Amino acid sequence: MLTDSGPDLVGQKNKGFTMLELLISSALSIIILVIAGSVLIAGLRTQESSQSVTDAANTAQQIVRSIQAGVKNSSAISVTTNGTTGAQLLMTRTISSDPNSTAPSCQDWYYTPASGGLLYTRRTTPASPITLPNGGPAGIWTLLGSGVSPADLATGKVFSAPSGDRVELKFSVAAGSHPYVLISTMNYRTQSTTLSAPCF
Amino acid sequence: MFLTRKRYIEASFSSLYSKERGSALLGVFGVLGVTTVMALTVTTASLHALGFSTSTRAGVEAEAAAEAGVDFAAASLSNSVCQANYSSNTAPIFSVDISYSALQTSPGDTDNSWIAGCPSDVSAKRLRLVATGWASNVGVAKNSSQDVRKVEAIYPYTPSPPSNSIIPSGPATYSYAQTDPTINNMVLTQGGSTKPSIVYRSGSATCTSASEITGDVILGGGGLTVTSGCTINGDLFTSGVVSVQSGEIMGNVNAAGVQGGTSVTLATPAVVDGSVYAAGPVSIAGRVGGNIVSGPVTGQSTFSNKSSVGGSVVSAGTLSAPAGVIKGATSINQSGILTPAIPVAPPWVDFAYDPAGWITSTGSPYAVVTMTGCSSSNLNTALNTAQSSHVPIIVDTRICGPVTDFSHHDMILTSDVVILANGFNFQTNNIQAPSAPDKRLWIIIPDGVADSAPTCGVGSSATLGQHVEIGPHVNTLIYSPCAISNGGDHLSGQMYASSVNTSSEFVLIYLPIGLPSVNLSTGQHLAPSGTGVLGDRTSIRDLLVG
Numbered sequence: 051m052l053t054d055s056g057p058d059l060v061g062q063k064n065k066g067f068t069m070l071e072l073l074i075s076s077a078l079s080i081i082i083l084v085i086a087g088s089v090l091i092a093g094l095r096t097q098e099s100s101q102s103v104t105d106a107a108n109t110a111q112q113i114v115r116s117i118q119a120g121v122k123n124s125s126a127i128s129v130t131t132n133g134t135t136g137a138q139l140l141m142t143r144t145i146s147s148d149p150n151s152t153a154p155s156c157q158d159w160y161y162t163p164a165s166g167g168l169l170y171t172r173r174t175t176p177a178s179p180i181t182l183p184n185g186g187p188a189g190i191w192t193l194l195g196s197g198v199s200p201a202d203l204a205t206g207k208v209f210s211a212p213s214g215d216r217v218e219l220k221f222s223v224a225a226g227s228h229p230y231v232l233i234s235t236m237n238y239r240t241q242s243t244t245l246s247a248p249c250f
Numbered sequence: 251m252f253l254t255r256k257r258y259i260e261a262s263f264s265s266l267y268s269k270e271r272g273s274a275l276l277g278v279f280g281v282l283g284v285t286t287v288m289a290l291t292v293t294t295a296s297l298h299a300l301g302f303s304t305s306t307r308a309g310v311e312a313e314a315a316a317e318a319g320v321d322f323a324a325a326s327l328s329n330s331v332c333q334a335n336y337s338s339n340t341a342p343i344f345s346v347d348i349s350y351s352a353l354q355t356s357p358g359d360t361d362n363s364w365i366a367g368c369p370s371d372v373s374a375k376r377l378r379l380v381a382t383g384w385a386s387n388v389g390v391a392k393n394s395s396q397d398v399r400k401v402e403a404i405y406p407y408t409p410s411p412p413s414n415s416i417i418p419s420g421p422a423t424y425s426y427a428q429t430d431p432t433i434n435n436m437v438l439t440q441g442g443s444t445k446p447s448i449v450y451r452s453g454s455a456t457c458t459s460a461s462e463i464t465g466d467v468i469l470g471g472g473g474l475t476v477t478s479g480c481t482i483n484g485d486l487f488t489s490g491v492v493s494v495q496s497g498e499i500m501g502n503v504n505a506a507g508v509q510g511g512t513s514v515t516l517a518t519p520a521v522v523d524g525s526v527y528a529a530g531p532v533s534i535a536g537r538v539g540g541n542i543v544s545g546p547v548t549g550q551s552t553f554s555n556k557s558s559v560g561g562s563v564v565s566a567g568t569l570s571a572p573a574g575v576i577k578g579a580t581s582i583n584q585s586g587i588l589t590p591a592i593p594v595a596p597p598w599v600d601f602a603y604d605p606a607g608w609i610t611s612t613g614s615p616y617a618v619v620t621m622t623g624c625s626s627s628n629l630n631t632a633l634n635t636a637q638s639s640h641v642p643i644i645v646d647t648r649i650c651g652p653v654t655d656f657s658h659h660d661m662i663l664t665s666d667v668v669i670l671a672n673g674f675n676f677q678t679n680n681i682q683a684p685s686a687p688d689k690r691l692w693i694i695i696p697d698g699v700a701d702s703a704p705t706c707g708v709g710s711s712a713t714l715g716q717h718v719e720i721g722p723h724v725n726t727l728i729y730s731p732c733a734i735s736n737g738g739d740h741l742s743g744q745m746y747a748s749s750v751n752t753s754s755e756f757v758l759i760y761l762p763i764g765l766p767s768v769n770l771s772t773g774q775h776l777a778p779s780g781t782g783v784l785g786d787r788t789s790i791r792d793l794l795v796g
Contacts, residue, residue, distance in 0.1 A: 086281045093288040104299035123791040153359040240790045
């Protein structure tokens with residue numbers, strides 16, 4: 051029997067929750083958790099998306115910068131392709147960017163479809179030939195990016211040098227589950243003399 | 251009872267509000283922390299990407315600015331005096347430094363022959379342009395590595411000679427406006443390594459009486475008639491029509507004119523050893539060794555039964571009934587035939603007298619003798635001074651009025667001599683030098699009116715009369731804005747005049763002499779010192795910045 055004994059009796063002696071209170075508080079908590087969880091999941095997805103796309107874009111730009119710098123100062127360009135594996139080697143004989151020297155170097159870029167598509171570069175100074183690695187990069191190669199694949203599915207090539215004076219780049223870089231970053235550009239060599247020895 | 255129940259519930263909630271606040275706050279902090287971490291991650295990634303992208307953009311802009319600097323400097327060097335630095339403070343922002351080398355090619359991978367600044371003399375063989383370009387929009391978030399680019403370009407370089415240099419230039423005979431077409435009994439031969447030519451800027455010519463012309467004949471504003479066995483041992487270019495009655499042209503005939511329905515006429519026994527390129531129909535009764543191309547003007551070309559063509563005939567029009575011999579194929583009604591191209595006859599060069607322009611190869615000025623009176627003894631004294639001078643000397647006889655009479659004055663030169671006059675009359679003169687090296691003699695009527703046309707003074711004239719022998723060992727340039735009446739015997743050198751007619755037997759041995767500060771072959775004054783000609787770029791490369 052409840053008696054009208056005043057507020058002190060409730061506040062000091064009956065400290066448990068009633069079923070109704072528990073139900074109400076649980077319902078409120080669940081609503082809050084669902085809302086917060088949704089926000090967190092959306093945020094995590096945005097973070098992952100942003101990270102993937104920016105990483106892919108940075109990788110693509112890094113590859114283009116590397117090839118652009120090498121091709122610009124080159125005196126000869128050539129591309130070899132392994133018809134079986136789809137691996138490609140972009141070869142250049144390039145002259146130094148040292149203001150006091152025009153010593154030549156060989157600089158190559160190696161693309162392999164293995165492991166999701168990898169692109170490496172290597173430079174030999176003094177100039178010495180660089181060959182297409184069998185099965186994977188041999189020696190000292192620097193990885194420029196991963197997730198690289200040919201954008202031109204008809205040719206299946208990342209590099210092509212149709213005239214020996216320019217390099218056409220058509221590749222994409224994977225950005226996780228998001229649309230890939232596409233690169234389609236052309237780089238010209240500016241050296242007027244054509245000299246490929248001893249690089250190729 | 252109901253009142254009691256209500257108070258109980260109020261009391262319960264009051265207790266909850268006042269003492270159980272921690273769990274909600276903790277949840278808020280948790281969510282806040284997670285979202286903060288995510289926001290920071292996304293912001294960092296975005297900033298990094300933005301920095302990378304803007305850096306790429308900056309690199310493209312800086313590279314383009316540097317290449318624009320190279321092009322700007324190259325263009326400036328081609329048409330103005332060299333500057334040690336070219337720069338632009340507005341987009342594209344660049345600065346280009348010039349250096350030069352006296353070596354034709356690089357000695358190897360390391361080339362230490364570059365000297366900063368513009369070429370100081372004519373020894374420069376290559377020019378190097380190092381352009382620094384700055385991006386107009388720099389990379390953000392401390393991505394400044396691509397904000398500046400350097401490009402090096404190397405060009406072959408031919409410095410212009412000093413403006414007071416005397417360049418051997420000009421044809422054997424140049425006429426600005428030929429008034430008397432006669433070329434009679436003239437023998438033109440090649441005295442040096444340069445092939446002679448006769449150039450008329452306007453006016454026609456008639457080559458007669460067994461004249462023998464070694465070299466090309468270019469008539470920029472007229473036609474040519476060849477009679478009496480005149481021989482031209484070279485190509486003929488005319489803007490008018492060509493009529494060869496009995497002579498021989500050993501090269502090609504190029505006629506851009508059509509008159510009376512005919513462009514080129516060859517009578518029997520006229521001979522053209524080369525080909526005939528005519529703007530319109532031809533009339534052939536002589537022999538052509540090569541082909542005949544006539545067009546684009548249409549009409550009927552005729553071939554007499556005495557004609558002979560060693561090659562084929564191509565015509566924009568038709569041919570008369572077959573006659574004579576055409577060894578090759580014939581094509582008529584052909585389209586696409588172009589009017590024969592005639593070389594440009596250079597404009598007249600106004601050459602005023604400036605003693606400062608006459609400088610020896612060692613930089614010394616020519617000595618000057620200015621006559622103060624014009625008696626026969628005054629002239630004798632002046633010419634004696636000239637012929638005995640061991641340094642190049644100028645004799646100014648212009649005090650003698652419209653015409654200075656040099657008749658019967660012989661000279662034996664010991665140095666180069668310049669004779670100035672308002673007009674001249676040479677009769678019975680023998681001017682020579684005792685031995686090699688040959689001396690140069692300029693006979694000049696100055697043209698001080700800068701109108702690109704000859705200006706002959708009132709009453710002035712230019713006459714080379716009979717028995718005038720200049721040479722051996724003296725090579726002469728006669729510069730005359732007055733028409734030259736030439737009855738001389740022998741001259742080694744060249745004539746540059748408003749008009750030159752040759753009336754009697756005359757031998758001209760062509761040796762180009764030239765005038766200070768001008769190129770008579772192009773009709774242009776020489777470029778000022780400090781300029782030059784850039785060749786095709788031999789190298790361009792990016793340089794490290796730093």
